[in-house]
Amino acid sequence: MVPTCASFAQFLIVGLHGMWNHYSRIGPDTPRVAFVLPAWNEADVLGPSIDALMSIDYPPGSWRLYIVDDASTDYTPEVMNAKVAQYPGSVFYLRRERGGEGKAHTLNHGLQVILAEDWAEAVMIMDADVLFEAMTLRRMVRHLADPEVGGVTAYVKEGSHPGRLLSRFIGFEYIAAQAAARRTQNVMGGLACMAGGAQLHSRANLIAIGGAIDTSTLAEDTYTTFQTQLVGHRVLIDPNAIVWAEEPDSLAAFWRQRLRWGRGNLQIMRAFSDIWFKPGRSALLGNWAFGILWFSITLMPLFMLAGSIGAIGLYHLWTPWALGAFYVASGVTLVAYLFQTMFSFGIDPTAARRSWFEGIAFPGLLSIGVMAIALLTPFIGLKLEKPDAWSWGSLAVHAILGWSAISIAAAWCVYRMDKAGAPNWLRNALLVLVGYGPMLCAIGVAAIVAEIRKSDLKWDKTIKTGRARIPTKERPPTYSIH
Structure with a gap:
């Protein structure tokens, strides 16, 4: 009953998002943005992802893409050398010769390079298979005009083509968990997690949280979200900023992915045990409503x-x-x-x-x-x-x-x-x-x-095959279970 009532309460609050928001404080800013994309054996999806990013609606020269290769053993280097030559000055290729330490270590390799220079005013952390709609970046960066905002996430939609039963289940889950539930968290004043596939940070926020991503948990995106709010910056979702991602169609692959997420959330509970149900430690993360919601899920x-x-x-x-x-x-x-x-x-x-x-x-x-x-x-x-x-x-x-x-x-x-x-x-x-x-x-x-059981922690990544698409016009499928 507790999870049911907590989830039901979230949906009752969603309607308040139209009144309780910070949209009066946003502006048409276009800061210089560095995209950092960790990759390990992503050769099948990197090319289309990079090509899709090249068509975003953003001032030329105001954004760059850094691919951080975690010592891939496939043909990722060949793909990236071709893309660097195709998009000079826009695409940068960073390769780690010693890989296998995990996504957070790979991200930190890129962040170290990006933050060592003064160019980037904001950093977008994304996944290799994620496709950005043309206006998504503009819709996300406008929130950084509010000095209280340190992080923004997008609405991640399931974009596998053709869609199958499991991917359509995931697609519906994302409507409920992101388009609805995260709007509620906006009303509450913050988020439980900025999606790792589209996570925008101001430069000031990254520096405030130490200039690096935590490597002690399997939920580095959630850990970073909590850190951002604990240093006094706000995080939120823009439900009109949409990205598309490929999700697994095999239950075995889906199980591995969600097991990693589930373990990561349990590690977050332990890592931040001193703030739960303690409003004095954090106005949002420590309040009772947020704690009940987190634990019930x-x-x-x-x-x-x-x-x-x-x-x-x-x-x-x-x-x-x-x-x-x-x-x-x-x-x-x-x-x-x-x-x-x-x-x-x-x-x-x-x-x-x-x-x-x-x-x-x-x-x-x-x-x-x-x-x-x-x-x-x-x-x-x-x-x-x-x-x-x-x-x-x-x-x-x-x-x-x-x-x-x-x-x-x-x-x-x-x-x-x-x-x-x-x-x-x-x-x-x-x-x-x-x-x-x-x-x-x-x-x-x-x-x-x-x-x-304290099983081993590792970056057990989901294999992607490049099935994600940005649909030009979504139509209801002719239904079949296949």
């Missing part, structure tokens, strides 16, 4: 497991109360799900047309069925009487009350099937039944286990 799997255990325990200890509790909890969840889904469709209709089915199926068709059972209980006169210990009725009741936990285990099984080479059609059908949300929670459990 980061620890959502634990809340779901606790909810299932509590529901089954109530069924055994106080059977007459269990039905009422089940009805209330499921009813609240259903209302929140419907409101957030419809709100997300409304806040970005073009993206929603591509992923409308995935938005509806986000919690899983089986979870929707469980919520429907709860909705129908008052009308069908269902009475929850304690059946015999081994009856089919008892098993059904336990399955329904414990579905939150069961769905996480089921999602893990779908992942293992995909990793074992199950056909895509079977994996996709099961993912629709079990749900993308439970899959995220299964990854969250794996992240907690990995942190408890």
Whole structure:
């Protein structure tokens, strides 16, 4: 219930973004911007990304692109030598001969070069596969006219072409998590994370946080976001500044990516343990609303497991109360799900047309069925009487009350099937039944286990193939599960 209510509250606040913002303090500034792009074996995507950047709407000579090669073993050097020759004075190639230390170390190599010179007034940290729309940079840098702003992030949209089931799930998730939730955080006065794929910093802010990216966690983008706010600078998202990124279509690759993110968030919790729920330490990060929001999302799997255990325990200890509790909890969840889904469709209709089915199926068709059972209980006169210990009725009741936990285990099984080479059609059908949300929670459990076991920290990057596109006109796909 806690994550559900916290998430629901976020969506209720989104509407205030039109009134509570700092847009009166922005201006049409065009500071000199240095893009820094870390790359390791990105030869397939670097060329298109660089070419797309060359068409952005920004004064010529006012921006540069620094590619930092983390000792790639593919043909990245050949691609980059060609691009440096094609765009002299605009594209710079920096190569680390000793690589494998991680994304943050690679970024720091570039930042050291950039900040050693006086040229750059702002720095854009991006990923190799990210494509910028023409006006995105202008829309981001205008916020730096406000001296209180130290960092700005863009709205990252899923741009894989052709879109498939998993990438469309991710596309819907990005509507809810960025276009909606980060608007709420703007209203609250800051952000939990500036997306690592499009993270703009003023030069003054980078110097204030030490001129380098933290290398102790797997969530260097979130760590930098927290640091920025702790030195007194504001961070925000411009939802009209859009970049497009390729996301994995393999559950195995998706699992590795999100496991890294999940572990990184747990490391952030530990690294900043002295500020949680302490407004005196940080007006934003230390306030109770932000803390509840952060912990409810980061620890959502634990809340779901606790909810299932509590529901089954109530069924055994106080059977007459269990039905009422089940009805209330499921009813609240259903209302929140419907409101957030419809709100997300409304806040970005073009993206929603591509992923409308995935938005509806986000919690899983089986979870929707469980919520429907709860909705129908008052009308069908269902009475929850304690059946015999081994009856089919008892098993059904336990399955329904414990579905939150069961769905996480089921999602893990779908992942293992995909990793074992199950056909895509079977994996996709099961993912629709079990749900993308439970899959995220299964990854969250794996992240907690990995942190408890203190598994190795490494830059386990997601392999990209150059499938991202900036669509000229988004159209709803002819739907199929493939």
